[in-house]
Amino acid sequence: MLLSAAMIEIRALAANPGRSKHPDGHLAEIRLIADVCHNLPGADRPPPPGEYDGLVCTWQTAGDFQRSWLRKHLTGAGVDTAFLEQAPSLPRPATAPGTWPTWERWQIPRDPKTFIAVGSSTLAGLVRQAHSADHYPTHGPARTAFLEWFLEHLHPEGRHVLRPSRPGETLFQPDGPNDLRQYRALVTMSDGALVVDHPRLREADVAALPTNLHLLRRLLLAVVPARRAERDAGLWARHHRATASDCRLCRVN
Numbered sequence: 001m002l003l004s005a006a007m008i009e010i011r012a013l014a015a016n017p018g019r020s021k022h023p024d025g026h027l028a029e030i031r032l033i034a035d036v037c038h039n040l041p042g043a044d045r046p047p048p049p050g051e052y053d054g055l056v057c058t059w060q061t062a063g064d065f066q067r068s069w070l071r072k073h074l075t076g077a078g079v080d081t082a083f084l085e086q087a088p089s090l091p092r093p094a095t096a097p098g099t100w101p102t103w104e105r106w107q108i109p110r111d112p113k114t115f116i117a118v119g120s121s122t123l124a125g126l127v128r129q130a131h132s133a134d135h136y137p138t139h140g141p142a143r144t145a146f147l148e149w150f151l152e153h154l155h156p157e158g159r160h161v162l163r164p165s166r167p168g169e170t171l172f173q174p175d176g177p178n179d180l181r182q183y184r185a186l187v188t189m190s191d192g193a194l195v196v197d198h199p200r201l202r203e204a205d206v207a208a209l210p211t212n213l214h215l216l217r218r219l220l221l222a223v224v225p226a227r228r229a230e231r232d233a234g235l236w237a238r239h240h241r242a243t244a245s246d247c248r249l250c251r252v253n
C-alpha cells in the first residue's frame with residue numbers, strides 16, 4: 001500500500017516537478033520518499049524474520065517530512081498510527097561499529113550479578129536449545145534460517161554478554177512457554193561490530209552457566225546505559241547483507 005503510493009508519487013513528481021511540496025524541490029522529495037520506503041518491511045525482499053518491528057524501526061529512523069508522509073498514507077488507509085507514535089524506542093544504529101559502552105551517565109546498578117559472558121559456541125548452543133523448545137506461532141523455517149545465519153556470523157573469538165531483560169524494556173515476545181525468557185545480549189559479530197540482540201533462552205540453561213565475569217566488569221555493564229552507541233542485530237544483518245557481498249559466511253548458505 002505504501003509502496004504503490006510511493007511509486008505513484010515519485011512518478012508524478014518526476015513528470016511534474018512543480019507539484020513538489022518540499023522546500024528543497026522535487027528531487028529532495030523523491031529521495032526522501034524512496035529512502036523511507038526502502039526501509040519498510042518487505043520493500044525489497046520478503047520480511048526478514050529476525051528483524052522485528054520493521055515498521056516501528058522505519059518510523060523511528062524517519063525524519064519529520066518522512067513521518068508526515070507515512071502518517072498521511074497510513075491514516076488514509078485507515079491505519080491508526082498511535083502504535084507507531086507510542087512505540088518504545090528501539091536501539092539505534094551505531095555511528096561507528098563496535099565500541100564498548102562509555103560512561104555517559106550514572107545509573108544505580110540494579111542487578112550486576114545477572115551479567116554473564118559466553119563464547120560463540122556456548123551462545124549458539126543456548127539459542128539452538130531454546131529455539132527447539134520454542135513453539136511460538138510466527139516461528140517457521142525462515143526464522144530458523146535467520147537464526148542459523150546469525151549464529152554463523154558470530155565472531156569466532158567473541159565474548160558475548162548476557163543478562164535477562166528488565167521490566168520496562170521492550171518485550172518482543174511474551175515469556176514462555178515453560179522457562180523461555182527474553183535476554184538482552186551484547187554480541188560481537190564477525191566484522192567486530194558490537195550489536196544488541198534479544199534472544200529467547202531457557203532460564204535453566206543460563207542458570208547452569210558459571211558466573212564468569214569479573215565483578216568490576218559486571219558493575220561497569222550494570223551502570224552504563226549503553227544503548228545510544230549500539231545497533232540492533234536486525235539492522236546489522238540488513239547492513240551486512242547490503243554491503244558485504246564478498247562475505248565467505250554468506251556464500252556458504
Ligand SMILES: [Zn+2]
Nearest residue numbers: 244247249250
Ligand atoms: Zn555474511
